[in-house]
Amino acid sequence: xxxxxxxxxxxxxxxxxxxxxxxxxxxxxxxxxxxxxxxxxxxxxxxxxxxxxxxxxxxxxxxxxxxxxxxxxxxxxxxxxxxxxxxxxxxxxxxxxxxxxxxxxxxxxxxxxxxxxxxxxxxxxxxxxxxxxxxxxxxxxxxxxxxxxxxxxxxxxxxxxxxxxxxxxxxxxxxxxxxxxxxxxxxxxxxxxxxxxxxxxxxxxxxxxxxxxxxxxxxxxxxxxxxxxxxxxxxxxxxxxxxxxxxxxxxxxxxxxxxxxxxxxxx
Ligand SMILES: NC(=O)C1=CN([C@@H]2O[C@H](COP(=O)(O)OP(=O)(O)OC[C@H]3O[C@@H](n4cnc5c(N)ncnc54)[C@H](O)[C@@H]3O)[C@@H](O)[C@H]2O)C=CC1
Ligand SMILES: O=C(O)[C@@H]1CCC=N1
Numbered sequence: 001x002x003x004x005x006x007x008x009x010x011x012x013x014x015x016x017x018x019x020x021x022x023x024x025x026x027x028x029x030x031x032x033x034x035x036x037x038x039x040x041x042x043x044x045x046x047x048x049x050x051x052x053x054x055x056x057x058x059x060x061x062x063x064x065x066x067x068x069x070x071x072x073x074x075x076x077x078x079x080x081x082x083x084x085x086x087x088x089x090x091x092x093x094x095x096x097x098x099x100x101x102x103x104x105x106x107x108x109x110x111x112x113x114x115x116x117x118x119x120x121x122x123x124x125x126x127x128x129x130x131x132x133x134x135x136x137x138x139x140x141x142x143x144x145x146x147x148x149x150x151x152x153x154x155x156x157x158x159x160x161x162x163x164x165x166x167x168x169x170x171x172x173x174x175x176x177x178x179x180x181x182x183x184x185x186x187x188x189x190x191x192x193x194x195x196x197x198x199x200x201x202x203x204x205x206x207x208x209x210x211x212x213x214x215x216x217x218x219x220x221x222x223x224x225x226x227x228x229x230x231x232x233x234x235x236x237x238x239x240x241x242x243x244x245x246x247x248x249x250x251x252x253x254x255x256x257x258x259x260x261x262x263x264x265x266x267x
Pocket of ligand 1: 007009011012013034036037069070072074077096097117118119120171172
């Protein structure tokens, strides 16, 4: 794949292009980016990453891969605008939350389409992505798509319908963890530590815990019990979480996000 065009120049497009350039999957010269109207944003991406932002319409005809990276609510207008500019050979990679392959096919015609749900940690090669393909994707193209996502983290193939759940968990997931960190920092300072100290302690705790889960054969509840001394501090903390309905809050969080992903499909 030698010419790729991002339609949409927001935070997720930036995360992917940054990751791909860093991992040398594409050179900045091979990446073209456009948006609706924010020329300053395009100028920023050009100056920061060297990607192509002012380009001839003929590029659409030559594109090997077109990436749909606008907000779901803008997708129909963007696809209507895009269709007359495209040739049949371009494959499409969509990162749109909620929008079905069937809808993309309706607007862009039958062609190889991969629907991906990455997350912003693609910036540092640590995305956790879910992917689903349509039947037009050949075996060789499937491998190429998987390699693209592997270059910016890990990727797992799922049924298209499961992408709603992937979106609710790992697509939105970084925001939940940042929100958690905001709370740790706020409360950490109330119990006598500086914000910087809390950041250091808790980023390492998150990284260590994730690594333990990856390396250990034990289930999370077993690992949790190893931390929890009878009558100790962890027990007191977890009791407070239960009192404030931690499990109910997480269940509501994921279910609401999953339902929103489904509703985005309807505009
Ligand atoms: N931000 C995230 O963490 C993730 C976002 N996504 C998905 O990625 C997509 C983009 O999200 P963000 O980057 O956060 O959005 P954003 O709001 O930061 O960027 C959207 C971009 O699309 C452009 N755009 C809108 N209409 C357009 C049109 N008709 N033609 C060309 N460009 C147009 C805007 O100018 C802007 O550059 C969404 O569909 C979202 O569901 C997926 C995974 C994670
Ligand atoms: O909030 C959203 O809708 C997008 C999809 C996953 C992360 N951000």
